[in-house]
Amino acid sequence: MAELVDAIANIKEDEALTIVRHRLEFGEEPMALVEECRAGMAIVGERYQKGEYFLGELIMSGEIFKQAMSLIEPRLTGDVPTETIGKVVMGTVKGDIHSIGKDVAAGLLRMSGFEVFDLGVDVAPEAFVEKVVETGAPILGMSGLLTPSFESMKNTVTAIRERGIRDRVKVIIGGGVVIEQVKCYVGADAFTRDGAEGVKICQEFMREANK
Amino acid sequence: MIEEAMTPQERVQAAINLEVPDRVPVLPLQTCYFACRYKGLDGYEMVKERERALQAHLEVYDELGGFDGQVIPGISFIFPRRLSGIVAEPLYKVPGVDLPRDSILQHDEREILLPEDYDLIADLGWNAFAEKYYSKFNPRPASKILEWGERQTATYIDDVKLWNEHGVPVYKGGEAFSPLMFFSMFRTLEQFTFDLYRRPDRVEAAMDALVEDFIQDAIEESKLTGLPWVMLVLERGGCFYYPLKIFERFEWKYIKRMTEAWVKEGITPLLHLDQDWTLNVPYFRDLPKGCICEFDSCTDIFKAKEILGGKQCIMGDVRASLQTHGTPEQVAEYCTQLIDVVGKGGGFILSSGCYVPVDAKFENVKAMIDCAKTHAPLQ
Numbered sequence: 319m320a321e322l323v324d325a326i327a328n329i330k331e332d333e334a335l336t337i338v339r340h341r342l343e344f345g346e347e348p349m350a351l352v353e354e355c356r357a358g359m360a361i362v363g364e365r366y367q368k369g370e371y372f373l374g375e376l377i378m379s380g381e382i383f384k385q386a387m388s389l390i391e392p393r394l395t396g397d398v399p400t401e402t403i404g405k406v407v408m409g410t411v412k413g414d415i416h417s418i419g420k421d422v423a424a425g426l427l428r429m430s431g432f433e434v435f436d437l438g439v440d441v442a443p444e445a446f447v448e449k450v451v452e453t454g455a456p457i458l459g460m461s462g463l464l465t466p467s468f469e470s471m472k473n474t475v476t477a478i479r480e481r482g483i484r485d486r487v488k489v490i491i492g493g494g495v496v497i498e499q500v501k502c503y504v505g506a507d508a509f510t511r512d513g514a515e516g517v518k519i520c521q522e523f524m525r526e527a528n529k
Numbered sequence: 530m531i532e533e534a535m536t537p538q539e540r541v542q543a544a545i546n547l548e549v550p551d552r553v554p555v556l557p558l559q560t561c562y563f564a565c566r567y568k569g570l571d572g573y574e575m576v577k578e579r580e581r582a583l584q585a586h587l588e589v590y591d592e593l594g595g596f597d598g599q600v601i602p603g604i605s606f607i608f609p610r611r612l613s614g615i616v617a618e619p620l621y622k623v624p625g626v627d628l629p630r631d632s633i634l635q636h637d638e639r640e641i642l643l644p645e646d647y648d649l650i651a652d653l654g655w656n657a658f659a660e661k662y663y664s665k666f667n668p669r670p671a672s673k674i675l676e677w678g679e680r681q682t683a684t685y686i687d688d689v690k691l692w693n694e695h696g697v698p699v700y701k702g703g704e705a706f707s708p709l710m711f712f713s714m715f716r717t718l719e720q721f722t723f724d725l726y727r728r729p730d731r732v733e734a735a736m737d738a739l740v741e742d743f744i745q746d747a748i749e750e751s752k753l754t755g756l757p758w759v760m761l762v763l764e765r766g767g768c769f770y771y772p773l774k775i776f777e778r779f780e781w782k783y784i785k786r787m788t789e790a791w792v793k794e795g796i797t798p799l800l801h802l803d804q805d806w807t808l809n810v811p812y813f814r815d816l817p818k819g820c821i822c823e824f825d826s827c828t829d830i831f832k833a834k835e836i837l838g839g840k841q842c843i844m845g846d847v848r849a850s851l852q853t854h855g856t857p858e859q860v861a862e863y864c865t866q867l868i869d870v871v872g873k874g875g876g877f878i879l880s881s882g883c884y885v886p887v888d889a890k891f892e893n894v895k896a897m898i899d900c901a902k903t904h905a906p907l908q
Contacts, residue, residue: 465886
């Protein structure tokens with residue numbers, strides 16, 4: 319494993335940033351560094367999905383990646399090419415300001431190659447609909463920790479339906495207390511209480527969409 | 530109905546003592562929000578109109594047929610009579626003020642403490658730090674903060690008295706955060722996680738310096754209220770958040786120290802374990818005897834029973850969404866499973882997973898309570 323990939327995968331912040339600075343000083347091609355950073359993050363995601371890493375490692379690796387990119391980006395010419403496997407619009411629904419579960423899911427989806435449009439917390443149904451329309455995302459992820467958030471999720475699905483795009487958008491809901499009955503109540507296609515499982519469900523959605 | 534041969538307090542104490550009571554005690558947690566919504570009060574009224582809220586709470590308790598007491602009597606807090614005991618109360622967003630009128634109180638997590646505060650706390654200890662820098666938490670004058678704290682405590686004690694006059698015991702007399710939970714809430718989860726990796730020794734030194742004050746504050750609160758339970762609020766240190774090496778260094782040793790100190794004082798520590806602690810449960814075998822491990826449905830409570838059976842009392846864990854979107858039959862089925870498996874041999878208190886949600890269905894909460902009254906635990 320390349321040194322930089324290894325440093326990010328093993329959450330060694332100082333080491334990773336020193337390598338990036340050193341290699342940039344020696345005039346190395348910045349895109350090669352971007353690729354290694356991404357490879358390191360992919361390993362973090364895999365380790366999380368296997369239960370070897372926890373939320374702390376996801377948060378810290380995200381920070382290392384962000385700092386590394388802030389060093390690399392000024393040396394890049396043009397946009398960083400991104401190959402994504404699909405787009406996901408997501409957020410914590412209206413009336414709920416809990417962000418942890420949503421952030422975990424967004425981070426894991428990015429590590430797995432998805433382009434994520436994170437709308438933050440307390441997101442109104444109309445804002446979800448507008449973003450789905452604007453990006454053409456085939457997946458909408460809604461998060462909520464409090465039980466009253468289920469009503470907001472339901473309202474968002476209704477708004478998606480009223481906009482006439484329900485048949486082209488898969489809806490997944492997530493949160494510590496969601497269950498099958500809530501999925502049915504909301505009118506979602508899937509539910510999860512586990513970020514890693516959420517990624518697998520989104521990958522399955524993409525496979526179906528690409529058939 | 531099972532014929533009752535114990536008072537609610539005796540029944541609950543039997544569970545804490547790991548004995549088999551006459552029936553499984555049932556203590557739905559924080560029923561106030563649910564009761565108020567059921568009686569037509571909105572979130573703003575729940576917080577601002579105490580008399581109406583309390584009346585609704587009492588009425589719903591009776592309509593549910595009663596249960597084995599209130600862990601928490603209302604929405605007031607208890608504080609020791611000093612600034613350092615009050616200022617660290619989490620900051621909330623209030624329905625009708627910062628949130629839609631019909632929502633509930635939600636903690637507003639912000640970066641109130643800075644990295645350099647670890648060193649100041651390590652040098653000064655918590656009490657002296659809080660006395661000197663209280664304005665970080667609360668911009669009001671010290672005298673106003675103290676007055677507010679005294680009003681809260683007086684209201685709490687009044688609520689307890691009203692419940693007792695209604696024939697209902699109340700249990701929680703104090704509350705504390707673990708040092709990890711405290712710093713995570715006041716640094717924010719993200720910044721605190723960075724701290725654990727970037728400046729672990731400074732974090733640990735600050736935790737060492739404040740834990741004794743947290744222990745003593747809770748003891749003082751318990752004496753003020755005359756109630757023998759202290760709720761230790763835990764969420765951020767479990768295996769959903771961090772690996773075991775972080776748990777061992779920054780969470781477990783303080784949980785152990787706090788609970789040992791309280792048990793020595795005759796206090797029952799109620800470990801309020803939100804989120805997933807499944808990997809951490811084996812450590813709880815080494816807690817002092819007389820604790821309650823309360824799970825919110827994210828931890829595998831059946832696995833916890835395998836590990837903690839005969840060692841610690843377990844409480845939980847009817848999932849919030851089952852209370853809001855399940856049927857009474859589904860609730861009863863799950864509660865029966867809990868009583869049969871987790872209640873087997875004693876040491877179990879049936880409860881909601883975390884608080885009873887504001888929008889729980891009345892018939893589902895009743896199904897939970899009735900199950901404890903009708904389904905006998907296995908010996």
